[in-house]
Amino acid sequence: MPTSVSDRNGSMFQRRHSINQPVCFWFEDHEVVANQGDSIAAALLAAGLTQFRRSPVSGSPRAPYCMIGNCYECLVEIEGQGSVQACLVEAVEGMRVRVVSGSKSEARSTDN
């Protein structure tokens, strides 16, 4: 279902500077290299991810919209915690990030 992290060609945003303090984290089964201080959302956009999740209502594709924590379009699962705003979390070495399923039909319990 998720668009995989592609090569840089189809990327909506490019880095103006090369990564000088690399931080590696996992998005599904892909290793993503972020720069120290990048939010998960910024790192995924820079890595070429165009679609972050599907809306639970119609299944329409969604991606970060406001980048300051208001729109909740960038929701991902981080370290097993569902529905986390990717724009508000800094990338940490080894972090496990997954796509949220969250559709009404496949609703699952978010245990904590």
Added chain:
Amino acid sequence: MIEHSADCQVAIVGAGPAGLAAACVLADKGVDVVVLDEQAIPGGQVFRAVEKVSTARSEDMGILGTGFSAGLQLVERFRASGAVYRPGVAVWEITSAHEPELSIGLAEKGVAQMLYPRHIILATGAMERPTPFPGWTLPGVMTVGAAQTLLKSSGLVPDSSVVLAGTGPLLYLYASQLLRAGVTPQAILDTRPPVSWHTHALALGALTACPGAMIQGLRWMHEIKKHTAVIANITSLKAYGKDQLRSVSYQATGQVCDLTAEVLLVHDGVIPNTWLSMSAGIEHHFDPVQQCWVPDVRGVGMTSRDSISIVGDTAGIAGAEVALLQGERVAREVLGQLDSPQPAKLLSTKEPLALRRRRRLRYFLDRYFPPTTQFQLPPDDNTIVCRCEEVTAGEIRQVAARGCMGPNQGKAFTRCGMGPCMGRKCAATVSQLMAEVRGMPVAEIGHYRIRPPIRPITVGQLADMPIRRESNDLAEAGASIYDTLAPGKNSTS
């Protein structure tokens, strides 16, 4: 994680210009002040990542301009001030005025905690006005502010096929920053309606009051128009694509045109971020000029709750310079209140000259960049208004026509505003649409009732929260209920 005390004299929510300036003044006077920030580093959105840019990406300072680099001094002053800085903190509640004690519910790294300040200063800033149009939920459509955040925080830019649309100072500021970064946008689709000679005349007043800012703005406009196609009088905007944006269609002076684009950045000015102030039960009103809800503020930052002040763009859009000046003034007002907590007195109502000059600039900007009608009242009924629940403008018009009283009742019929964003991206539009259909002023139609928690928090986090044993009977009763219903970590594991 550092163990933080549950008590402080003043808690400030937000680390933008207003919050930081207030914190500096209070800390200088020896007040025990805590700044709660959702971000990882101070600066808010306007000075976002300014320390990092200055050290790790210093050439970007020139691209972002003087309005940005001015923030470095403030952030450095704040770092040296002695104020307690708590980054990465989500504030999900300010307890209501009926509670025995003023408190803030916060969560840091998944751990919830209550903070008990004597006074709270809300400096939660602004957010971009929603801009609904057909296709605005497609990946590739973002706000101008979002793209600027990516530039500040991570040095990211789109390529030259990017299209900008809408209106407002931020759109032109960002376009000028892109040009300096070597990216020439494909087109700027300007939705600003033609303005009257009277508004142009106001420009003279603004020019005398703030010549620096006005000349800088004119220079941006000149640079942008020299390098990129600025298409005026855009009356319709649509985004197309299957899984992501492929093309943008627009209408200008009757003609429909298409552009191939993967990134469309839209902006229509900013409005106060009032989710925390509204959830705290503070009185608000609708500002007919800025077309947004603002807290009732009297004197210097005082609200309908004596122990809560509001400052910066949350108190009404006025910009970073005003936020900084007002932050210092509010801090002095709060100092006075801490000394004598009796009836909030109006100390210094007369604003200093620098502030009055900025107000004249804002008076002009508010009228030169009015909100775009086609975004406020989407003409196409199929336009999604509520992005989370995918409720359209047509559905809102329909329930309003059938007698729905307002946005709160509308939730029951449509689920509009009940998704994860809690109405942040649809509240403004829903109130406007209902007011239009019912032929009533927006002020009477009202706004969603905002209730805590205003940030997501799990029941587990709530249950694990430490309880203040030494406090009064009410809290004791509450504690015993928590213990029975939801045993904390100690008892389960």
